[in-house]
Amino acid sequence: MKIIDKFKADKTVYSFEVFPPKKDDDIKTIYKTLDGLSHLNPDFISVTYGAGGNAVDNKTCQIAAILKEKYKIEPLAHLTCINSDKSEVLAILDQLKTANVSNILALRGDKNPNEIEKTDFIHSSDLTEFILKNGDFSVAGACYPEGHFESETKILDVLNLKKKVDAGASHLISQLFFDNECFYSFKEHCRLANINVPIEAGIMPVVNVRQIERLVSLCGASLPNKFVKIINRYGTNKEALRDAGIAYAIDQIVDLITNGVEGIHLYTMNNPYVAIKITEAIKNLL
Ligand code: FAD
Numbered sequence: 001m002k003i004i005d006k007f008k009a010d011k012t013v014y015s016f017e018v019f020p021p022k023k024d025d026d027i028k029t030i031y032k033t034l035d036g037l038s039h040l041n042p043d044f045i046s047v048t049y050g051a052g053g054n055a056v057d058n059k060t061c062q063i064a065a066i067l068k069e070k071y072k073i074e075p076l077a078h079l080t081c082i083n084s085d086k087s088e089v090l091a092i093l094d095q096l097k098t099a100n101v102s103n104i105l106a107l108r109g110d111k112n113p114n115e116i117e118k119t120d121f122i123h124s125s126d127l128t129e130f131i132l133k134n135g136d137f138s139v140a141g142a143c144y145p146e147g148h149f150e151s152e153t154k155i156l157d158v159l160n161l162k163k164k165v166d167a168g169a170s171h172l173i174s175q176l177f178f179d180n181e182c183f184y185s186f187k188e189h190c191r192l193a194n195i196n197v198p199i200e201a202g203i204m205p206v207v208n209v210r211q212i213e214r215l216v217s218l219c220g221a222s223l224p225n226k227f228v229k230i231i232n233r234y235g236t237n238k239e240a241l242r243d244a245g246i247a248y249a250i251d252q253i254v255d256l257i258t259n260g261v262e263g264i265h266l267y268t269m270n271n272p273y274v275a276i277k278i279t280e281a282i283k284n285l286l
Contacts, residue, residue, distance in 0.1 A: 036272020
């Protein structure tokens with residue numbers, strides 16, 4: 001099934017993100033996560049793609065296939081192109097076709113000095129076009145409520161996002177954010193730029209201090225006062241911070257759904273406990 005069709009029903013789409021086990025870990029270590037998440041009945045589960053990934057050792061594709069076959073949940077396979085040429089992308093598309101996976105999140109990926117940067121695809125929009133020409137896939141794209149860090153201005157980033165949508169991205173998933181006002185103002189810019197595809201809000205429940213430090217350095221999400229106060233007060237109390245992080249995410253989601261968001265994409269960090277707590281709190285709102 002194409003994920004885009006899920007947005008046609010009169011309900012908020014609700015989805016999860018998981019990441020594959022580390023290179024040398026057995027693929028089966030993901031089962032514990034998927035067992036927990038599958039009971040929550042998400043509309044789909046997306047599976048991230050590691051930098052420098054390839055068709056030979058493609059855990060993303062394997063997990064997408066497991067989601068489809070074993071758990072009967074629609075997978076969204078992430079695919080980055082910065083380290084791949086056309087023949088390598090074609091090999092992965094073949095794997096996805098064989099596994100009956102028809103939804104892909106097309107990404108450029110981050111520049112990494114330790115990986116060889118290839119030039120067949122410059123932007124995710126190039127990958128989106130290529131995927132659509134080479135199979136019966138539905139393609140989603142990433143978007144950035146606070147602007148992508150390489151873009152000089154937020155407006156320029158939205159204009160580039162329009163190119164992604166024009167290339168065929170039929171739904172967008174946002175980078176995580178902690179201030180809903182950023183998301184609302186971004187959505188307004190999107191509508192002004194004539195971007196009319198569904199936009200899912202990416203929500204990351206922050207449940208430990210290490211995660212916060214990593215997040216802020218990686219994606220530069222701004223931290224509202226209310227959020228900083230939680231970290232300052234509960235940063236040294238593991239259980240309290242976890243519970244406050246879950247409560248903060250629930251509060252964000254309630255506000256987003258109340259304001260008519262088209263979808264919520266939960267960055268689960270492979271932690272079913274957190275996803276279960278959040279889903280229990282919001283399931284009647286979806
Ligand atoms: P692009 O869309 O190519 O954008 C990159 C920059 O180029 C932006 O500044 C944009 O404004 C500009 N740009 C875009 N298109 C054009 C154009 N046509 N012309 C001119 N300029 C343009 N990374 C991983 O390695 N693996 C993952 O699984 C993964 N999953 C992600 C999921 C989500 C929901 C998000 C938000 C990010 C994810 N990332 C992942 C990170 C992502 O790869 C990085 O943020 C990367 O820096 C940009 O990828 P992109 O697809 O948005 O790139």
